[in-house]
Amino acid sequence: MDSISLGPLLLSTPRVIALLSLLVLLAGGAWYKRRVDARFADWAFNAALTGLVCARLAYVAFNFEAFRSDPLSVLYLWQGGFHPMGAAVGAILYTLWHFRGQWRLLRHATVPLAVAGIAWGSLTMLNQLTATPGKPLPPVNLYDLSGQPQAIEQFRGQPVVLNLWATWCPPCQREMPLLEEMAKANPDVVFLLVNQGETRDQVQGFLDAGGLDIRWVLLDEQFTMGRHFDIAGYPATLFFNAEGEQVERYFGEVSRALLTRNLNRIR
Known part of the structure; x- marks a missing residue:
């Protein structure tokens, strides 16, 4: 399972797993605050926050070229883009600083950190093992x-x-102008924007209002593509190689970095 549906909107499973892992860390901090020492009160929250910041910075560093052309997109956290190794390093470094010289408390802090890491790794592995193969483009x-x-x-x-x-x-x-830009910048790749369940007038009116000019906008009033790919919420972006095989799919608003990375994969 690679997404969880909340009505018509989708949450990608990796995001849900990351959120659950953070909750494990916060719960551990709350438990140690009550049972061990009050100095655990703000530790878990700050460790989680530092981990998120470092995870974002690591992702930006690994995808620097995509962010260099649009520096403000570093702040578009809703698009996703966090590196798990950066999160681990950030949380560990903050913990070492927070409990510097307090070795007994530092030893206690390693337990919720380890449990949160194990939770993330186990759920991620389970999700990968239970994932179904991507379907090809339908005829x-x-x-x-x-x-x-x-x-x-x-x-x-x-x-x-x-x-x-x-x-x-x-x-x-929000993602439509970026998709238009990337489609024009990559003419060797076909960008199919398949509208789900709406009429021609609705779609054309939206494109005209936004000044959007995209070559392949298709209408799917019967949700044929959504049913074929088992997608019940939007947006969803799927990447196929030249043989029509699905290489990757992503739920939620896409970023320039994500598009760039997956375009390289399908070429």
């Missing part, structure tokens, strides 16, 4: 905005980025 026809049928199979032989979206979805609205 279906959808309609473009001019009313012409378009066979999805015509795109085999080219890398494809498939985005399932809706005009009422705020993350879909």
